[in-house]
Amino acid sequence: MFDFVDYFAGVGGFHAALSGLGGRAVQACEIDPKPAAIYEHNWNLKPEKDVRELARHPELIPAHSVLAGGFPCQPFSKSGRQLGIAEDRGTLFEDVLKILEAKQPPVVMLENVRNLAGPRQQAAWLRILRGLREAGYRVGDRPTVFSPHLLSRALGGAPQVRDRVYILGVWVGRDRAMTEIDLDPVVPHTAEEGWDVSDWSIEADVLLPEPPASEIQRYKLSGDEIAWIDTWNELLAMLGDAKLPGFPLWEFAWHQRRPNGYRTMPAWKQKLIEQNRDFYLTHRSAIDAWRSRDRDVPLSKFPASRRKFEWQAGSGERDLWKHLMQLRPSGIRVKQATYAPALVAMSQTPIFGPRRRRLTPPETARLQGFDPTTFSFADQPDSASYKQMGNAVNVGVVRHVFKAFVEKNADDIAACGPAGTSILESLGIDVPLVSTSVAAS
Structure with missing residues (x-):
């Protein structure tokens, strides 16, 4: 020893x-x-x-x-x-x-x-x-x-x-x-x-049996969160087989004309504006039809970060509910449900689409290599547990x-x-x- x-x-x-x-x-x-x-x-x-x-x-x-x-x-x-x-x-x-x-x-x-x-x-x-x-x-x-x-x-x-x-x-x-x-x-x-x-699987290697009914609601998505995801899912369906780009999609930048103040923007932002403008002009018909759909909350009223979208799930399945998602300040990020992005000490807990819920604290502990059958968070709030796993x-x-x-x-x-x-x-x-x-x- x-x-x-x-x-x-x-x-x-x-x-x-x-x-x-x-x-x-x-x-x-x-x-x-x-x-x-x-x-x-x-x-x-x-x-x-x-x-x-x-x-x-x-x-x-x-x-x-x-x-x-x-x-x-x-x-x-x-x-x-x-x-x-x-x-x-x-x-x-x-x-x-x-x-x-x-x-x-x-x-x-x-x-x-x-x-x-x-x-x-x-x-x-x-x-x-x-x-x-x-x-x-x-x-x-x-x-x-x-x-x-x-x-x-x-x-x-x-x-x-x-x-x-x-x-x-x-x-x-x-x-x-x-x-x-x-x-x-x-x-x-x-x-x-x-x-x-690619042999990793969030479902097989991370998920635990569903929490009891008295607890599961803490990890389920809110109505607003489901609406944001469903709205972007609609666009993917309307785009059909069109290739999704590797750069972040910014819905608020989808216009024919460049925005006011464009020339004073930093170069990286100008580049993203140009990429998004080109994407819009290429798929204008589908995007305009998607924007015009009736919704309880219009796209223009979504939080700014939910009008951004990052597709990192490859060329396969296009249904967001089949993937792993994060609601990040930079947008809704989507990855295949093989392995997760790094846990962080902020409220970006991965969402497992097939179960329409966030990973639980014991599941994030598994991502960090702790044994959830012996490691305990005691009775502290989930927010503290998520932060601690992000720092571990x-x-x-x-x-x-x-x-x-x-x-x-x-x-x-x-x-x-x-x-x-x-x-x-x-x-x-x-x-x-x-x-x-x-x-x-």
Whole structure:
């Protein structure tokens, strides 16, 4: 058994993954009281409140073999302001570094949004790598990015497209860490060999038996939501076999003339206006007939986001009620009901068309790799559960990437002494006969 600490713990995705590999959480930290309560409810461990306090007082941190944490992603997320390390939450990584320098666990595993390793956050990415190396941890320049839908059922995958960056380092001492940087990603960003991602099925792999009648209404669509979907379904029927474009359809842009203010719009918006205008002129007869239909609520009175439509379901079935949908600020997005888009910490819970309802919190837990027969949301509101699943790390991916990293770095992990060998023994990996001086050489 190896000991680990679980920082920025949320409801315990790292806990579920690492404990499943023989780990024991000796400390957790989560500042938000709602996920902290769910963490304690499920794992019988009360999280500390503040990583910064622990960084100031490392004597409060027990010895451990692995430091794990999904440090705050909002400073780096595309849905945020993308201020990176300039934002207060972005500097929490500095506290992680202080803890690593003080405790020197053999392995560190961190998770964040893919955007962290993108061009807009290059300064933050390089600062993170440099900080880890200065603390003595070998990390490669090339990011490890992986998604649960790329992993088979047998290895703990899940039908959710959720690319995340995983940063893993092994303690080798500063001198080696600063020079051994030309490393491949821990795992490639490709489907596991022999696995076909189209084999996923939301119905077979995610859905649970229908909730009782007293609860099911919470997940059923409202009358307005059904009307929005039915209205777009009418248009698809009237378009017949016409190819649906890959760009977002904006009903309010379907006119012969360009809108007022067109020339002052940014280039990306001008392009979408032109694409939608061309689409309208090509299918004007069907669109005008669709617009003129009598409805209780006219199209012009739909919320702006419901006058937008994104078809991402390919060239097959055109009935929206056969697909997976999301009601997003960018429009009604439609995908085949094979695998789901990434859960987010906002009210965009996927709608499973055949059952005309949203996924339930336990079903979103399955998308994140939690076992719904043992993991509990207690009696908290659904809105809190959806938010927590949107923020969670995926259990299966953490387990997959961590195992691959340990196997690749067994020699240096063993060189860290008993704390390192405990990881190898827990994972059933033969402990190499290496000198404990190797890591510091």
